[in-house]
Amino acid sequence: MAETTQGLALFQESHARLLQQFLELERQQLPPDVIDRQLMDIAEGIVRDHNTAALIAGELRLTDEEEREFRSNVRGLMGGGALMPLLEREDVENIHILGHDRVILSLANGDRIPGPALAGSEEELVMMIRHLAATAGHTSRRFDTAAPILDLRLASGHRLFAVTAVAERTSIVIRRHRMLQSSLERLEKSGTVTAPMIEVLRAAVRPPNPANMLVVGGTGAGKTTLLRSLLSEVPQSELIVTIEDTLELHLRSSGLHERTLALETRTANTEGLGEISMYDLCRAALRMSPDRVIVGEVRGGEVMQLLQAMGIGNDGSLGTIHAGSTRAAINKMLIYAQRSPDSPTPDSVLREISEVLHLLVYIKKLPDGRRAVTSIREVVGYEEGRVETSEVFAP
Numbered sequence: 566m567a568e569t570t571q572g573l574a575l576f577q578e579s580h581a582r583l584l585q586q587f588l589e590l591e592r593q594q595l596p597p598d599v600i601d602r603q604l605m606d607i608a609e610g611i612v613r614d615h616n617t618a619a620l621i622a623g624e625l626r627l628t629d630e631e632e633r634e635f636r637s638n639v640r641g642l643m644g645g646g647a648l649m650p651l652l653e654r655e656d657v658e659n660i661h662i663l664g665h666d667r668v669i670l671s672l673a674n675g676d677r678i679p680g681p682a683l684a685g686s687e688e689e690l691v692m693m694i695r696h697l698a699a700t701a702g703h704t705s706r707r708f709d710t711a712a713p714i715l716d717l718r719l720a721s722g723h724r725l726f727a728v729t730a731v732a733e734r735t736s737i738v739i740r741r742h743r744m745l746q747s748s749l750e751r752l753e754k755s756g757t758v759t760a761p762m763i764e765v766l767r768a769a770v771r772p773p774n775p776a777n778m779l780v781v782g783g784t785g786a787g788k789t790t791l792l793r794s795l796l797s798e799v800p801q802s803e804l805i806v807t808i809e810d811t812l813e814l815h816l817r818s819s820g821l822h823e824r825t826l827a828l829e830t831r832t833a834n835t836e837g838l839g840e841i842s843m844y845d846l847c848r849a850a851l852r853m854s855p856d857r858v859i860v861g862e863v864r865g866g867e868v869m870q871l872l873q874a875m876g877i878g879n880d881g882s883l884g885t886i887h888a889g890s891t892r893a894a895i896n897k898m899l900i901y902a903q904r905s906p907d908s909p910t911p912d913s914v915l916r917e918i919s920e921v922l923h924l925l926v927y928i929k930k931l932p933d934g935r936r937a938v939t940s941i942r943e944v945v946g947y948e949e950g951r952v953e954t955s956e957v958f959a960p
Contacts, residue, residue, distance in 0.1 A: 572631030576638040579611050583639060584689065591692045600696070608639040648739070651680060652721055657741055658934075659785070664734035665690040675934035690735050694727050706832055718811040718829075722818075740785070746819060747794040757787065757928070757936045762958060765941060769924055770798040775881030776923035779863070781894040786928050787936035788885040789813050789861070795883060797821045799857065803881075806850040809861035810843060826853060843867040844906070850874070860884035866905030868898050869914075875921035891925035891942040895952050912950065919947035925954070 576583075586607055590600045612635060616626040627635065651660050651670065659671040660680065665687050668680035684690035691708070698708040698715050708715045713730035722742045729735040749766060752758045758766070769776040778795070782788045793814055799805060799822060806826045807814050816822040828850065833840040843860070847870030850858050858874035860867060863886045875882045888894040895918060902914040909917075927940040941958040 570631055570634060571625075571627050572634035573638065575611065575615055575627070575631075576635050582611075583608065584685075587696075588688065588692050591695060605636070605639065608636060611635075648683060652719075652723060652739070652741065659741065660737075660739040662690075662735075662737035662739075664736070673934060675932070687735055690737075691729055694725075694729075694735070694737065697725070698727075712832065716811050718813060722813070722815055724811055724813055742789075742813065742815075747790050747821070748797050749794050752791065752794050755935065757791070758938050762938055762941065765957060766795060766926070767798055770795050770881060772800065772881075775799075775857075777875040777880060777921055778883045778924040778926060779894060779898075779922065780883070780885040780926050780928065781888045781891050782885070782928040783887060783889065783930070786930045788928060790936070791926070791928050791938070792859070792861075792883060792885055793819075793821065796859065799881065803856035804854070805857050805859055806853050806855040807859040807861060808843060808846045808850055808867070810864075811861075813861055814859070826850075826855070844870060847871060847874070851877070855879060856881070858882045862886070863898070863901060865901055866907075868901045869905040869907055869909060872914075872917050872921055876917065891927045891940050891954070894925055894927075895954075915950065915952050916947050919944060919952045924957075 583604065587600070587604055590603055595603075612627065612632055619626045648660075651657060651668075654670075656672050656674070657670050658673050661669040661671065662683060663669070665684040666682040668683060670678050670680045672678065684693060694715065695708045697719070698706040698717055706712075706715060706717055708727060708729065710730040713728060715725070715727040717725045717727075719725055719739075724740045724742070725737060727735065727737040749758060749763045753760060753763055769778060780788045780792050780795075793816070796805065796814070796816060801823060804824045804826070805816065805822055806828065807816065808828045810830045812827055812829050814827070816825040817827065828846045830843055830846065831839060831841040843865060844867045847858070847860065847867045851870065851874055856879065858871065858879050859882065860871050861884070863871060863884045871882065871884055886894050886897055888897045895915075898918060899911055899914050902909055903911075922944050925940075925942045925944070926938060927942075928936055928938045930936055938958070940956065942954045943957050944952060945955050946953045
């Protein structure tokens with residue numbers, strides 16, 4: 566067992582006091598930077614008091630390294646430090662938190678195992694997530710009884726979804742992104758795609774005639790990883806605009822594509838103002854003269870803006886959509902289109918899909934935990950009120 570240093574011992578000794586102060590500052594609804602500054606001031610006072618007492622007693626004060634360790638633990642307390650060891654585990658895919666004292670880890674091999682409790686109470690868990698919501702995302706988000714549902718991208722790139730107040734216990738799901746450096750070759754090695762599929766997909770993404778494409782699949786099927794792998798084939802000279810509810814693609818930060826403008830939605834403030842929706846961002850993207858428009862997940866009226874982008878010369882535009890098959894994806898697009906402020910007729914939506922969308926790629930999660938592309942379907946036309954498609958690769 567590793568030896569407990571003085572820095573760690575001091576943090577453990579003062580943990581209850583620091584946590585109480587942290588919760589009190591959160592209750593005052595102070596700005597996150599003010600909370601951080603005040604709590605660190607308290608921490609510095611604890612270090613000074615400890616060192617003074619040690620000198621009076623003729624004992625050793627904290628070394629510089631031990632002081633840094635203490636401060637690091639305090640920052641971890643403010644930023645969800647109990648989560649960090651779990652987020653750093655490469656074998657973990659998803660973290661399910663069902664209240665403050667029950668954690669389930671979904672592993673890459675398909676197993677599910679219990680994890681350590683993350684907080685001492687429901688209040689402590691809520692405060693920890695609230696602080697993350699305010700400080701750890703691309704934009705500050707609320708998490709309280711008035712805004713009890715949170716969808717957040719952590720600084721590490723992982724995606725956090727949390728519910729409080731409307732649930733029996735505060736519940737959180739964290740999806741870890743394990744393959745930021747994605748490529749079609751990596752997917753072939755993992756068995757997700759075959760060599761013949763790569764030939765088709767690569768030709769569909771690359772110039773001179775890139776196809777407009779949707780990646781289709783269920784929750785956790787690997788749609789984002791496949792989309793990221795497809796985008797790794799786009800020439801670096803092209804300007805890509807990505808539109809996401811929560812940033813997940815990370816094309817520029819991961820080195821996949823430098824010329825990327827990443828746009829993220831924003832929730833309304835406490836006065837109900839300032840909301841920026843996917844639809845708003847899609848409209849804005851069309852004014853940025855992009856070579857390609859990428860919608861991380863289509864789930865509303867923004868589908869019409871994506872189809873518009875595909876139809877005005879932004880060939881090679883892509884997105885993902887939740888559906889149980891490539892055929893079902895077209896019906897989903899029709900349903901989502903009805904939520905658009907443009908109020909298109911079903912017939913006009915289907916005609917537009919048939920004219921501007923070229924490929925649908927279906928990916929699924931297999932029982933053993935692996936992901937596999939099982940269908941690639943080409944859109945070939947419109948006839949008698951339906952979009953006609955042809956299977957390129959079938960199960």
